[in-house]
Amino acid sequence: MTLVSTYQQDKFLSMPKEQILLQLYDGLLRRLQDAETLLSQGDQKQASQAIGKSLAIVNALREALDFNVGAEAAPLLDQLYGTVSHWLLQANLEQNTAHVTSSRQVVSLLKEGWDGAVAQVA
Numbered sequence: 001m002t003l004v005s006t007y008q009q010d011k012f013l014s015m016p017k018e019q020i021l022l023q024l025y026d027g028l029l030r031r032l033q034d035a036e037t038l039l040s041q042g043d044q045k046q047a048s049q050a051i052g053k054s055l056a057i058v059n060a061l062r063e064a065l066d067f068n069v070g071a072e073a074a075p076l077l078d079q080l081y082g083t084v085s086h087w088l089l090q091a092n093l094e095q096n097t098a099h100v101t102s103s104r105q106v107v108s109l110l111k112e113g114w115d116g117a118v119a120q121v122a
Contacts, residue, residue, distance in 0.1 A: 018118045021061075025111040028057040032104040039097045051092045051100065058085050080106060 015023070031054040038047035062081040067074045084103045091099035 018114075018121065021114060022111070022118060024057055024061060025107065025114060028054055028061075028107055029104065029111060031057065032100055032107060035091070035100045036097050036104065039091070039095060039100065044095050047095065048092055051088050054100075054103070055085060055088050058088065077110075080110065 031050050035047050035050035035054060038044075038050055058081050062078060062085070065074045065078055065081075084106055087099040087103045090096070091103070
């Protein structure tokens with residue numbers, strides 16, 4: 001690991017949880033946009049990589065759910081993340097932008113909600 005990547009990792013890990021969450025959503029939205037663009041250009045290999053990165057972020061968000069803290073919201077988020085994961089798997093299998101677009105729309109709405117919630121806490 002280089003000195004720069006070590007610094008970036010330390011900076012990321014020292015961020016408040018809320019900011020990490022927002023960064024994950026931003027990264028997920030970027031990967032989903034990349035996947036849409038690459039699929040529309042016919043670049044299946046790169047699109048599959050972007051979808052794979054998107055799935056990894058969705059899985060991380062899903063694994064981070066705390067059902068003790070967010071008793072009402074956590075099960076709903078779990079279902080949404082599960083749906084998005086399913087759509088992304090289908091998109092990867094079918095090389096179809098429609099599932100990626102649907103995923104991006106759901107994630108975008110969730111990000112807007114988290115943006116508002118974090119702003120109220122700050």
